[in-house]
Amino acid sequence: MQLPEQLVIATRESPLALWQAEHVRAWLTARYPGLKVELLGMTTQGDRILDVTLNKIGGKGLFVKELEQALADGRADLAVHSMKDVPMVMPDGFALAAIGEREDPRDALVSNRYATLAELPAGAVVGTSSLRREAQLRARFPHLTVKPLRGNVGTRLAKLDAGDYDAILLASAGLKRLGLGGRIRAELSPEDSLPAPGQGALGLEIRADRADLAALLAPFDHPATTAAVTAERALSRRMGGSCQIPLAAYAEDDDGFLRLRGCVGLPDGSHIVHGEANGTRAAAEGLGQTVAELLLTASGGDILEALAHP
Numbered sequence: 385m386q387l388p389e390q391l392v393i394a395t396r397e398s399p400l401a402l403w404q405a406e407h408v409r410a411w412l413t414a415r416y417p418g419l420k421v422e423l424l425g426m427t428t429q430g431d432r433i434l435d436v437t438l439n440k441i442g443g444k445g446l447f448v449k450e451l452e453q454a455l456a457d458g459r460a461d462l463a464v465h466s467m468k469d470v471p472m473v474m475p476d477g478f479a480l481a482a483i484g485e486r487e488d489p490r491d492a493l494v495s496n497r498y499a500t501l502a503e504l505p506a507g508a509v510v511g512t513s514s515l516r517r518e519a520q521l522r523a524r525f526p527h528l529t530v531k532p533l534r535g536n537v538g539t540r541l542a543k544l545d546a547g548d549y550d551a552i553l554l555a556s557a558g559l560k561r562l563g564l565g566g567r568i569r570a571e572l573s574p575e576d577s578l579p580a581p582g583q584g585a586l587g588l589e590i591r592a593d594r595a596d597l598a599a600l601l602a603p604f605d606h607p608a609t610t611a612a613v614t615a616e617r618a619l620s621r622r623m624g625g626s627c628q629i630p631l632a633a634y635a636e637d638d639d640g641f642l643r644l645r646g647c648v649g650l651p652d653g654s655h656i657v658h659g660e661a662n663g664t665r666a667a668a669e670g671l672g673q674t675v676a677e678l679l680l681t682a683s684g685g686d687i688l689e690a691l692a693h694p
């Protein structure tokens with residue numbers, strides 16, 4: 385294979401996105417000595433619009449469209465994404481070249497006063513703008529108050545420290561990557577907070593016509609993570625795939641066998657249904673569809689109505 389001399393990585397400019405892009409740069413230069421890798425920092429619509437909850441303004445695509453434009457124009461060769469932010473259906477002309485090994489997939493409780501969710505007293509204010517986290521929290525701890533919280537990881541921690549919240553919920557992966565793992569009071573079990581599809585995994589996106597790059601990036605792929613994330617994303621896609629309704633999907637790989645758990649509900653937590661199934665890595669896509677069918681069958685009219693008219 386003819387090695388290119390230089391690659392450009394398109395990335396968002398939040399500290400977490402830059403960490404992730406640097407991580408991929410370090411992998412590339414270690415694997416291909418002599419390869420020059422530059423970062424092209426970009427601000428996306430999702431970064432600019434901070435005063436509205438994401439599901440109200442169009443969801444996940446907002447974090448990736450500008451980066452895809454840079455790939456289309458040839459200003460960049462690859463884009464590094466949190467798989468959680470990548471839409472369930474890849475737009476025409478783009479492909480995921482590799483999904484790297486997953487960091488901790490769990491949600492984390494961060495608080496300056498409380499060590500567990502169970503300790504939070506009635507009326508305690510918990511910060512999250514994720515419908516998924518909110519629905520699961522309300523279902524399990526209906527006495528808590530959920531208050532919206534957006535911004536990058538540092539901004540969210542600053543709002544907690546300013547006293548605006550008693551506790552906040554964040555992805556463990558982001559905190560750990562930024563060296564902020566020490567702020568985690570409790571890792572939430574999948575029973576308390578089932579993670580989002582793709583949470584904790586990084587994806588490398590390229591133009592579908594760049595076979596040269598696909599070969600170069602393929603060794604970044606972690607097959608167990610790819611199988612798990614494929615199952616989670618298939619579930620989400622079959623359910624309608626946006627972040628307009630609370631949806632969680634989490635697959636664990638045990639030596640080639642996947643256990644996929646999913647849940648869907650109403651944002652107020654008043655109705656939430658769970659489903660799970662097992663399958664082989666090779667059947668990851670079908671497994672996602674199977675669990676989605678279980679969820680749809682178990683959902684009452686109210687959830688189906690919310691899915692149909694978000």
Ligand SMILES: NCc1[nH]cc(CCC(=O)O)c1CC(=O)O
Binds near residue numbers: 554556585586
């Ligand atoms: N919603 C934004 C987002 N996208 C990816 C992560 C964390 C890192 C990851 O899941 O890979 C976060 C922050 C969070 O949810 O706390």
